[in-house]
Amino acid sequence: MSHAILSASGASRWINCNPSARLEETMENTTSGYAEEGTLAHALAELKLRKYFIETGMAKRTYTSELNKLKKHRLWQNEIDSYTDEYVDHVRAIAMSFDVAPFIEIEKKVSFEEYVPEAFGTADTIIISGDRLYIIDLKYGKGVPVYAENNSQLMLYALGAYLEYSLFYGIENIEMHIVQPRLENISMFSIKVNDLLEWAETVIKPNAQRAFAGEGEFNPGEHCKFCKAKASCRARAANYFTLEALKEKGPLLTNEEKAEALQRGAELDKWLGELKVEIFSAIEKGEEVKGWKIVQGRSAGRKFTDTDAAVGKLKEHGIAEELLYERKMLTVPQMETVIGKKDFKEWVGDMVETIPGKPTLAPESDKREAISKRKSKDVFSVISNENNI
Numbered sequence: 472m473s474h475a476i477l478s479a480s481g482a483s484r485w486i487n488c489n490p491s492a493r494l495e496e497t498m499e500n501t502t503s504g505y506a507e508e509g510t511l512a513h514a515l516a517e518l519k520l521r522k523y524f525i526e527t528g529m530a531k532r533t534y535t536s537e538l539n540k541l542k543k544h545r546l547w548q549n550e551i552d553s554y555t556d557e558y559v560d561h562v563r564a565i566a567m568s569f570d571v572a573p574f575i576e577i578e579k580k581v582s583f584e585e586y587v588p589e590a591f592g593t594a595d596t597i598i599i600s601g602d603r604l605y606i607i608d609l610k611y612g613k614g615v616p617v618y619a620e621n622n623s624q625l626m627l628y629a630l631g632a633y634l635e636y637s638l639f640y641g642i643e644n645i646e647m648h649i650v651q652p653r654l655e656n657i658s659m660f661s662i663k664v665n666d667l668l669e670w671a672e673t674v675i676k677p678n679a680q681r682a683f684a685g686e687g688e689f690n691p692g693e694h695c696k697f698c699k700a701k702a703s704c705r706a707r708a709a710n711y712f713t714l715e716a717l718k719e720k721g722p723l724l725t726n727e728e729k730a731e732a733l734q735r736g737a738e739l740d741k742w743l744g745e746l747k748v749e750i751f752s753a754i755e756k757g758e759e760v761k762g763w764k765i766v767q768g769r770s771a772g773r774k775f776t777d778t779d780a781a782v783g784k785l786k787e788h789g790i791a792e793e794l795l796y797e798r799k800m801l802t803v804p805q806m807e808t809v810i811g812k813k814d815f816k817e818w819v820g821d822m823v824e825t826i827p828g829k830p831t832l833a834p835e836s837d838k839r840e841a842i843s844k845r846k847s848k849d850v851f852s853v854i855s856n857e858n859n860i
């Protein structure tokens with residue numbers, strides 16, 4: 472598959488850290504199980520949307536045969552079917568909301584080369600109706616919620632779609648939606664075409680030119696988390712070891728300094744994890760890493776060499792089967808995975824309650840409402856008790 476140096480998915484990184492694009496080029500490509508799972512979910516969503524909107528005459532047999540091919544994938548889980556249904560339902564609801572059938576494209580490659588050298592991307596769904604252009608993106612990850620607001624990836628898709636279709640449609644408003652079914656996250660953001668074009672001209676164009684030329688300053692931040700250089704990057708490492716803020720001040724840290732230390736400590740913790748992965752793989756490849764080696768981990772327990780034979784022998788010795796087996800119910804999320812989200816919701820959805828999480832510290836950027844704003848004395852007494860205050 473061809474790959475743009477300045478990809479839409481990496482835009483928040485190369486906008487904030489221009490030289491990262493060329494630096495990434497020098498690094499090995501890796502893929503994760505999560506990425507493969509996402510590709511599988513996108514393939515299924517595309518099949519469903521094609522059948523519904525584009526190839527409306529697709530025979531049931533053809534659809535089933537395509538579906539069965541996807542089901543043979545080693546990462547297939549029934550929940551992929553129900554989660555992609557949620558995305559498809561969202562797209563259908565938008566498409567059905569117009570009096571006249573809208574223009575629809577699925578998995579459409581769009582180019583935004585006018586602003587970003589040699590760049591293109593694939594928009595999951597594009598809908599155009601009247602003066603409105605919709606970009607609807609499926610995010611299959613469940614690690615962190617992704618939001619549509621000022622999302623540079625979606626804005627670049629919107630830019631590409633606008634450049635492609637503005638000749639035929641009087642597009643003035645853009646709606647960007649992210650559907651992230653595994654986190655029950657549907658996020659929307661609207662922008663006027665003029666504002667999008669101004670952003671493209673003043674933010675995208677100059678940063679893209681610098682990034683393409685490999686110029687600009689390395690600038691560590693939130694955007695590092697998806698950078699291929701995240702563990703090896705010198706600028707990022709230096710950032711963790713700069714303690715200027717703590718120098719030449721009084722003997723005790725202020726609350727602001729503690730807050731800053733906590734924030735940086737959390738990032739440092741993640742970075743150390745990434746470093747471990749890189750050093751492990753370097754040693755595995757036979758490279759010398761002074762002071763480190765790979766050893767056998769602690770035993771994960773004991774197991775029978777032949778379980779059936781061992782159980783048989785124990786029974787011969789008069790041990791009752793009930794003593795050897797434990798009947799254990801799956802957890803609610805495990806059952807939902809096995810049964811599929813749709814059926815699970817229909818059959819027992821109203822019998823499920825969510826256990827509230829323990830009060831926890833979160834950075835200001837977290838989307839959850841601060842408990843203090845609810846002015847709940849109960850919650851703070853829980854925090855106090857848990858911390859033995």
Ligand code: SF4
Pocket residue numbers: 484488490491494689690691692694695698699700701702704705706707
């Ligand atoms: S890790 Fe961060 S600072 Fe380093 S190149 Fe990547 S984005 Fe830039």
